[in-house]
Amino acid sequence: MAASVKLRIILGENNSQRLILQNGLPATVPELVEHIKKQCAVQFDFRLQFMDADFGNEFTNLTSISEIEDKSTIKLIFDSGLSSDTPPPPYSAPSTSRSGDDSSLSSGSVDTDILSSPDSVASRSSGWPVVFVVPRFPYDCELQLEKASAACKATGTLLDPDIRLKTAILDS
16 A cells, blocks of 8 residues: 655645545546546546746646655636636535545645636626726824835835724725
C-alpha cells in the first residue's frame, strides 16, 4: 500500500484547500483531476499547474504525475474561456461526512469563499445607474479616506478600516 500524500490545491485567489490521498498519488493526471473534482466539488473543466522548483517556484502546466510529490502545491486553471477579470466558476464546499467508498480522500477543515457565477454578476450589475453619486462622509472619515488614498498611491498600502469608519461610511 502506498503512503498517503498531501497536496495543497489552490482553487482561486485567497482560496486553497488540502487534499489528502490515502493511497498515494494516482497513476495519471486525469485521475488526479477526478480526485480534485470529487473532494473540492469543482464542476467545471480545468487544467492543473504545479509549483516548479526548477523555475523559481513559478507555476507550470502539469503534464505528468512524476512532476509532483508529497506536499506539492497544485493550482487550478479554469478552462471556461473566462477573461482574466471574471471570477472563476462557482464551486461548493465538499461534504465533511465520509462514506465508505471514498476512503482514498480525506478532508481537514474546509474554508471556502462563495463565488458568484458570471451570469449572476451580469444580472446584478446591469441594474446600476449610469451616474452613481457617492455620498459625503463625516469630516473625520473624509480625512481618513484621503490619507488612505494618498498612502495607496504612494506605497500601495491598502486601507484596513476600523469598525467606526465602516459604520460611518455605511450610515452615510
